[in-house]
Amino acid sequence: MPGPPPDGEPVPSDGSLPDSALRDVGRRGFGVYVHVPFCASRCGYCDFNTYTASELGGGASREGYADAVLAELRLAATVTGARVDTVFVGGGTPTLLDPGDLGRILEGIDKTWGLAGDAEITTEANPESVDPRSLRALRGAGYTRISLGMQSAAPAVLAILDRKHTAGRAPQAAIEAREAGFDHVNLDLIYGTPGERPEDFAASLDAVIEAGVDHVSAYSLIVEDGTRMAAKMRRGELPYPEDDVAADRYLAAEAALGGTGFSWYEVSNWATSPQARCRHNLLYWTGGDWWGLGPGAHSHVGGVRWWNVKHPTAYAKRVAEGVSPGLGREILTDADRHVEDVMLRVRLSDGLPTAALDAAGLAGAARALADGLLEPDAYAGGRIVLTLRGRLLADAVIRDLLP
Structure with missing residues (x-):
């Protein structure tokens, strides 16, 4: 389950920011992150702010979620304005929402701040949550980039991670996304899962290369307290990840990807060209500004960082009342x-x-x-x-x- 929020000072009820924070908004770029907190099931390693239907309880639903985000956007419009260079819809599983709702959220962002003509617009997706029809609908709504959670090509590794898609579904979804007209397609990998063999990871690398994507993210498994995987390790049912294994996997990723046209541009990210790099993440990494929409979303504008209430029900209640969903903030020195x-x-x-x-x-x-x-x-x-x-x-x- 999601961990507790960080400490911080209260956020004003109207979400207002100090004049000093607003002075140069967008000078290093301005992005929008939209958090979609819904998942069909919870993966054993996940401690993100996400909820299955059984965990949600009453007061929050997928069907009303786009309207809640649009209500937060109306509040944000009174605080600051800047042309939007990048949008990233993450989760959770954003593509559990109807493509029409994801399109409405994008339209709302455009109406609120205005999208740059060359804006990069990304959505994350689980491979089993999309098909050719939904991918065409997302592309038609204006999404230009998709990031698919593949994690592994080995069925046994997927089972340990509690992933629900089959081993071949992620590369196939990537091909379908290209056919639907997405400009850029990313596949995510996780390495160092207990029980993963070198040949399992080699097969995963082969699969992403053969899928023809232009971006790959590869992360070492991190075991977070409070997850089912952490509990299994404490009980001795699974071994803990090993640093030496993670290093070997990273070297294998660099060799395979570097030998087939990919270049690293961030320690865990490779792209086939500068144009294929994730501009939204680069905005984070180079000190840009972004507004985070949705429960638990974090924002940063002009040296002020704040975070929203975590639970979707509390979030929906606040924005419906016209009150900032911000739970706390800090002004960076x-x-x-x-x-x-x-x-x-x-x-x-x-x-x-x-x-x-x-x-x-x-x-x-x-x-x-x-x-x-x-x-x-x-x-x-x-x-x-x-x-x-x-x-x-x-x-x-x-x-x-x-x-």
Whole structure:
């Protein structure tokens, strides 16, 4: 189940922001994230803010969800305005909503702030939740990019993860999305699942390559407290993930994807061209602004971060009353923003300017360079860029660059 929300100061009932936060809205890009909290079933490793029908109880439904989001949009319109460069609809399983409702949400965003002519508009989807008809409807509604949760091509691994789709469904859905006219298609993989063999992950990599997608995300399994998988591991029913195995899987991903036209642009993300990179995620990673709609959604505008109430019923009640669904917020200090900038930009292939580091950070960078964790040519040109070995040890490098 979802964990508790973070601490923070109260959000004003009208959602208003300090003038200082509104001064340069959109200067680094402006995006909209829409959280859809519904799932047909809960995966054993998931601790996202999502709910199955049995977990929801009364007062919230898929059928009325688009109207609740549109009500929050009306409130947001009174707080700030900026042209929208990217939209990302995530979850949960957004495609449990009718394509018409996802289209209405997109129309509402356009009417509220205006979509840029070249806006990237993404929806996540589980492979079993889409078909050629729904994919054509989504593309017709204006969605340009789809991200499909494949996780693995091995039936045994899917079973351990509690995924409901068959092993071949995700690559087939990716092909159907291309045929429906989506500009960009991503497949998500998870590696390091207990019981996953090297040949299982190799088969997964082969499958995403053969599907003809232009973007792949691959993440090491993280076991979160409170999940069914964590409980099984505590009881000894499943072994814990191993760091060495995760490193081997990452190297296998880099070899397979790098050998077939993909290039890494963030530690866990590969694309076939700069145009195929996820612009919405890049907005997060480079300090842009975004408004998060929906229960539990987080937002960031001008150094102010806030988060909505988590439960869909509480969310729907607040927006119906014209009250901000924001539960808490924090105003980031310059030091906070520096830490986040280093943490996120070091993970990018474009790297971090060395000028962004203080004396202690530069000393840490020199150590990382000597240890073979940074690219020498980039460093000589004034940028911190991780080598392949550096990507494996990215968290350690980042810690050494920060106070």
